[in-house]
Amino acid sequence: MSESIGRFEMLLSRGEAHLLGTSEVGLSLTTPASRPEVSVNSSFQRDANNLLEDGNGLECHSPPLCLTESKVTFLSLGAFSPSNIGHSKLPCTQLSFGLQPARTFCENSCTSVAINGEPPMSKFMNLARKFNCFYFNGDLQRCRPFLVCGKQVGVMQAKVVEAACRYPDVFQMDSSGMISMHPSLKTYEERSARINHVLTQWKEERLFVTLKGWRNECYEVRTGFADPPLLKMDRSAACLFGVRQYGVEINGYTRHPQLGMSLWLQRRALTKPTWPGKWDNMVAGGLSVGHSVLDTALKEAEEEASIPAYLLANLRSAGSVSFYFESERGLFPNTEFVYDLELPADFVPHNSDGEVDIFELVPVSQVMERIFTPEYKTTSCPTTLDFLIRHGFINSDNEPRLPELVELLHIPLHYLYSQSSSQSPISPN
Amino acid sequence: MSESIGRFEMLLSRGEAHLLGTSEVGLSLTTPASRPEVSVNSSFQRDANNLLEDGNGLECHSPPLCLTESKVTFLSLGAFSPSNIGHSKLPCTQLSFGLQPARTFCENSCTSVAINGEPPMSKFMNLARKFNCFYFNGDLQRCRPFLVCGKQVGVMQAKVVEAACRYPDVFQMDSSGMISMHPSLKTYEERSARINHVLTQWKEERLFVTLKGWRNECYEVRTGFADPPLLKMDRSAACLFGVRQYGVEINGYTRHPQLGMSLWLQRRALTKPTWPGKWDNMVAGGLSVGHSVLDTALKEAEEEASIPAYLLANLRSAGSVSFYFESERGLFPNTEFVYDLELPADFVPHNSDGEVDIFELVPVSQVMERIFTPEYKTTSCPTTLDFLIRHGFINSDNEPRLPELVELLHIPLHYLYSQSSSQSPISPN
Structure with missing residues (x-):
């Protein structure tokens, strides 16, 4: 059951509100208490009741749902159990979601930027340009x-x-x-x-x-x-x-009964030489001499977050991100090997090497706000964004430039340097 | 300046910032910002001829590629900023690209290929060069x-x-x-x-x-x-x-009690105009006028594989892949929006629109063999590889070139065409 996670907005945005029905919406969402979406359902139930009057269905999820008058705007940050909703035979309601584009959540801390009359860049695209500042402006x-x-x-x-x-x-x-x-x-x-x-x-x-x-x-x-x-x-x-730098980052996440899908973030110790006091992914480490990728992931998970071996058995390789950042310190053509680690809701990481100030379990919706703040380590954003995209939280519905954003998480670092002959898009043989 | 968009990665990738530094070339690059390609390319062509005599190469980019006999420079699918390059005072360096174009992969798509004593390319890297054949060899x-x-x-x-x-x-x-x-x-x-x-x-x-x-x-x-x-x-x-083409692909998978993690593959009908009889991902469709991304995914899932709505509730957006393929038909700068769909072990897709010959549930280990055969649709490989990477089946342990492979699943298609100003890696601000 834990795997049968679905995403409500998809059906809704396509017009398949029949799953949610109208008056029976609430019923379809009375999921077992074992599911984290329970809290969602309760708010859904409440909101649904308001909407029932004009017969509209709606989306909801954990966390915040955006509702407007009789029309429903939504932003699905959560998941739900299809086995409960799926069997609903409810009639389809008209899809007058008339979305106040689902980017409503994007309109706060970072402003969108219009360039030469092109569509405004999303906050995510702005962020991608920030951590790729050398790629764009070097x-x-x-x-x-x-x-x-x-x-x-x-x-x-x-x-x-x-x-x-x-x-x-x-x-x-x-x-x-x-x-x-x-x-x-x-x-x-x-x-x-x-x-x-x-x-x-x-x-x-x-x-x-x-x-x-x-x-x-x-x-x-x-x-x-x-x-x-x-x-x-x-x-x-x-x-x-x-020179290209390689590191390892672990997204530690939990499907929390109250908070819904949440990520463990660490705040870096104030004593760290780089990015002191900034929010970071749960575990991160550079790939130093003598350590393999997986070695590094396991070592850092233990040192930084005291994650026991039996939980690390869940560690799953999920690819990599590549970006080219520049700071006053220099040039950072960085590649991070990305791992996902699902953790039990009752597990709390704690630091044992003095490199972490605190850990905090942050619902995905809040991660998607915090990531834009100056308090978030810029060079950790690619891994976080990659997680949010791979898990469907950032998708083509809420990010019109999704493919472009994905490309900017994987810029061709391995082809940047011309003399690295065998790696060039034109083979140098 | 808004149009004189550059592409520094291309310069970097060849070291062209320097290559361009001869007086001739440098002069040629101080072109009107409104049309960087015009005089740049034509003068490149001219300068190239002069430079070849002393073994120097040159920069060039889309469109005209400057090829010469023994010395070649090069292929850039991008553009660059003449205003930046033009001011370069650097001398021209030798260009030892001396390409035997990277077509080795065409000769044998399955075996590893050693180039210039470099580590052998993995089968996956060979495959990535195959579906990116225009990116590498266009x-x-x-x-x-x-x-x-x-x-x-x-x-x-x-x-x-x-x-x-x-x-x-x-x-x-x-x-x-x-x-x-x-x-x-x-x-x-x-x-x-x-x-x-x-x-x-x-x-x-x-x-x-x-x-x-x-x-x-x-x-x-x-x-x-x-x-x-x-x-x-x-x-x-x-x-x-x-022109860039967009499509949707769904990885249909099952955690099967006997087979383990398995993917549903379809064999395309022999009557299809493209890739008849080839193995393909479970569901795929082009993004045609009037359909959103999710619409297309749901429509194709129903038409191609008869997947009922209650199962589609599990559909999860998982990002996108981008690659640049060429065939006898033409050029394919393709982006596929990727979805994952976990299916119950007892569900069997069946086709309802005549476009699929058969469906087969294939254990991941066999997918990782079949994908290299000529029976697999080349342009469907990126989505399959992306799935295998995101789910940890291809990882840094079994693929030493993992980050490079990941980059080749997300090549910067949105930055290939120089006149799309706001999309260029050189900020137009």
């Missing part, structure tokens, strides 16, 4: 390709190029302006050691703000995720070279 | 942008351009080689009627194989999915103009 003019072993692995901003030119035995600039690790550095170990030496000096000189957050944790540098590593560097330095 | 050199109301909505292959030039009151070619619908055709109705007239003639002349499959079902032509339609044309003709 100042490439002042960047140089960064190559290792003849393959481009990143780009360097002018200030980094300038600093790198002080180390001609480590970095070599050719006549075209491309920066390479010096070809005399032939092994992974040599390259890693030399770059670490440079970075340590830069850190001492306080040359780059990102190095204040030195992690003593290294990222591998590769041409592609499946390629052999060419060198490693401290995690805090990766954004100086625009 | 012969843009012979294509022209197709514009309506000043916005690019597609590209036309040479043979279509040739045929279109016979109708100067319908299609207008400017000095840059771009084809526009004649500006005297001011309304949706006028444009639709005139293009229908042309297409009907082409059909009678048997000019294009795709028109044999005339559907009497129209697709809308828009700059973006959420934009107002500019005209409509018969579905079979969309691929002649390379």
Whole structure:
């Protein structure tokens, strides 16, 4: 039963309000108490009674339902049990939902933006442009390709190029302006050691703000995720070279009896070097040297949220998101491996490594508001949006630009760097 | 500036910001913002010839692709901002793209292929290159942008351009080689009627194989999915103009007590005009005029698989996939809205409109084999792969190139056509 989750708005928006009927709407929604939609049903029941007078059916769900006068506007953020509704033989009501477009929920904190007379961008699209700010607005003019072993692995901003030119035995600039690790550095170990030496000096000189957050944790540098590593560097330095960074994020969710579908969010500790105090997905971690993707997910789930092994057995791989962000620290062509983890309603994560301030169970409808606030870690939004899309909360009914939004959660990072030959949309053989 | 939209990822992906930096090329890029492609491409072509002598390559993009013999640059389906590039002071670097175009996958779609000592491509990556064959290997050199109301909505292959030039009151070619619908055709109705007239003639002349499959079902032509339609044309003709096509696909699945997780596949009727007799996802349909996304999903589910409404209550929106395929019929920049539908183990779909030969419930493990065979409809693979990834069957453990594969299921179709200004990754603000 827990799997037979449906989505009301679909039927409604299509005109299949017959499932909800009119006077018998309430009846069709008297679901078993075991279902989280019970609370929905109660509000539905109440609202239905108001609407029954003019014979309209309506949508409702957990959480907020938007009703207007005799017409029903809805926004389905919840689910319901089709086995209960499905057997209804109720007559179809006319579909005068006359939706005040279901974007009503979009009209608060972030404003829509109209560009050149095009349809306004939704808040989600605005957000996608925000976490892809380098993809859209990056100042490439002042960047140089960064190559290792003849393959481009990143780009360097002018200030980094300038600093790198002080180390001609480590970095070599050719006549075209491309920066390479010096070809005399032939092994992974040599390259890693030399770059670490440079970075340590830069850190001492306080040359780059990102190095204040030195992690003593290294990222591998590769041409592609499946390629052999060419060198490693401290995690805090990766954004100086625009090298692709990989991480793992876990969406922890619960079908809560009162709150409905809800996500566990963490507020990052104020002591964290990056995004202190911001809301984040339940578990997140960078993919550092020596750990596989799944290893990292399990390790972080234990460290950050104290999730016991028997619950982690539910961990499910759900793909990845890719985006290209820029901040004062540098360039972030990021790929996050995404996992979903359904948790029992009575489980509460707690932090054991000091990296999390608090955890909060947030109904999906509230997540869809909080995600737009400055209190939400921008680079965590893609994973959250991906969850909301995969689970149907953001769909073609409430987001007219759904396919474009989905593309912006998966921009072609693996094809950005031209010298990574085998990965180019035109094969370089 | 609003029209001089750039596409930095393309530049990045080739390092073209630098490639463009020769004085010749740089000059050529300081073009009028209103028509970046015009002088850019023509001068690129000219400059390319000069540059080839010393082994330099060049930038180019849609339309004209600049190909040369041994050295090739390149394929960009995007555009870039001349105002940005034009100011580049960087020298031109060598372009060692030296492409043997990535057609290796065509020779054997199932085995892994090693390229230049890179890790072998997985079977899934081979498949992703197959259904993205135009994205990787498209012969843009012979294509022209197709514009309506000043916005690019597609590209036309040479043979279509040739045929279109016979109708100067319908299609207008400017000095840059771009084809526009004649500006005297001011309304949706006028444009639709005139293009229908042309297409009907082409059909009678048997000019294009795709028109044999005339559907009497129209697709809308828009700059973006959420934009107002500019005209409509018969579905079979969309691929002649390379206009984006949208469809809906439903993954019907069952957690079967004996077979485990299984997908319902349909074998298409032998009478279908396209992909007859091939295996396909349970339900699929194009998004034709007058039907919303959800409407289409529900309509097709009923027509193709006779799925009753009470089961459709389970239908769940799960996002979309985007890919760019080419066949003898034409160009297919396709976006499929994806739905998942869990079905009871004892439910068996049956066809009611004659479009399906048989349905078969196939365990996921077998789906993951069948998908590689020539018996599987190539353009249905993205939706199937997306399902397998979202549900964890393809993951970072069994697919080292998972993030790259995921990106290839969501290529930036909405940013391919440079004249659709608001949709470009370079912000037009």
